[in-house]
Amino acid sequence: MAKVVVALGGNAILSKDASAKAQMKAVKETAKELVNFIKNGDQLIITHGNGPQVGNLLLQQIASDSNENPAMPLDTCGAMTQGSIGYWFQNAMKEELLDSGINKDVISIVTQTIVDENDPAFQNPSKPIGPFYKADEVAELKAQHPDWEIVEDAGRGYRRVVASPKPLEINEYHAIKQVVDAGIIPIVSGGGGIPVVRKGNRLVGTEAVIDKDFSASKIAQLVDADKLIILTSVGGVFYNYGKPNQQELKEVGVDEVQAHIDADEFAKGSMMPKVKAAVDFVRNTGNPAVIGALEDVQNIIKGTEGTTIVKQRVNV
Ligand SMILES: Nc1ncnc2c1ncn2[C@@H]1O[C@H](COP(=O)(O)OP(=O)(O)O)[C@@H](O)[C@H]1O
Numbered sequence: 001m002a003k004v005v006v007a008l009g010g011n012a013i014l015s016k017d018a019s020a021k022a023q024m025k026a027v028k029e030t031a032k033e034l035v036n037f038i039k040n041g042d043q044l045i046i047t048h049g050n051g052p053q054v055g056n057l058l059l060q061q062i063a064s065d066s067n068e069n070p071a072m073p074l075d076t077c078g079a080m081t082q083g084s085i086g087y088w089f090q091n092a093m094k095e096e097l098l099d100s101g102i103n104k105d106v107i108s109i110v111t112q113t114i115v116d117e118n119d120p121a122f123q124n125p126s127k128p129i130g131p132f133y134k135a136d137e138v139a140e141l142k143a144q145h146p147d148w149e150i151v152e153d154a155g156r157g158y159r160r161v162v163a164s165p166k167p168l169e170i171n172e173y174h175a176i177k178q179v180v181d182a183g184i185i186p187i188v189s190g191g192g193g194i195p196v197v198r199k200g201n202r203l204v205g206t207e208a209v210i211d212k213d214f215s216a217s218k219i220a221q222l223v224d225a226d227k228l229i230i231l232t233s234v235g236g237v238f239y240n241y242g243k244p245n246q247q248e249l250k251e252v253g254v255d256e257v258q259a260h261i262d263a264d265e266f267a268k269g270s271m272m273p274k275v276k277a278a279v280d281f282v283r284n285t286g287n288p289a290v291i292g293a294l295e296d297v298q299n300i301i302k303g304t305e306g307t308t309i310v311k312q313r314v315n316v
């Protein structure tokens, strides 16, 4: 039995339609794929992004902000998305498991992730959240929201970016480990976890969105996972992505990927955190990490799809 941490992108939950109904439908499709890990005999730990959802929630907060009904801060919005997305997954996974004749419990755990208040990321926002905007909408958005940073997101449009400090510790990991050992499927560290700073015995929420790929790597190391699988909207990692000479990677050693990270060849805010998180997991555990598409889960399990990053390639 392999212990597998699966990280899902916020974009895998929300495509164009941001209604709860459409997101629940997408989560249900995702759950159908995830149940394949259980059928394969794996122990599953699920984590997910929240970039689109937390950005949309912030917009709702701004739209209804008043003395009587004040806007919630970003850390609280992160917690709210852990609750809503966790509910969707908990609900959909249980139904899919029962439909497959498997009686297993699924539970989402509100997770706090400890960050360093002096992390330079607080001065350099990089995490895209919320909807995509067109180039000609940016000037008006900046006039409406002078405190917003807006950047181009991997050729897909423009998005607001917020601070994204690195996860140092997952506060609830002892409890998460016990849940996994009890044979329960946990949904953890949603949206990278709620960013908190340690002040003695207190954990104080801070306004940021942690990259779920980095926190997934941390969780995977803390629970001694055999594999980290990052599922997204693309079949694997490409060199020269989007160019005529793009090349999809099948199996690749950490040192080779590191050289491409050092040369800044992957898109910031999309593929770069995934490859960095995967390399961190492989280096610290010696176990493989896979980056691939959600719809390819069955073949990822067989090892025929996705990009697998390994400590050292056997046949080079
Ligand atoms: N080198 C690359 N190889 C593959 N995909 C890439 C690369 N560079 C950028 N991308 C883009 O990254 C996207 C995945 O990142 P993102 O949308 O942030 O993931 P998620 O929300 O699923 O975590 C892909 O859909 C693809 O458009």
Ligand SMILES: NC(=O)OP(=O)(O)O
Pocket (backbone or CB within 6 Å): 008, 009, 010, 011, 048, 049, 050, 051, 052, 128, 190, 191, 192, 209, 210, 211, 212, 213
């Ligand atoms: N928090 C986070 O990494 O979200 P996305 O995966 O949606 O970007």
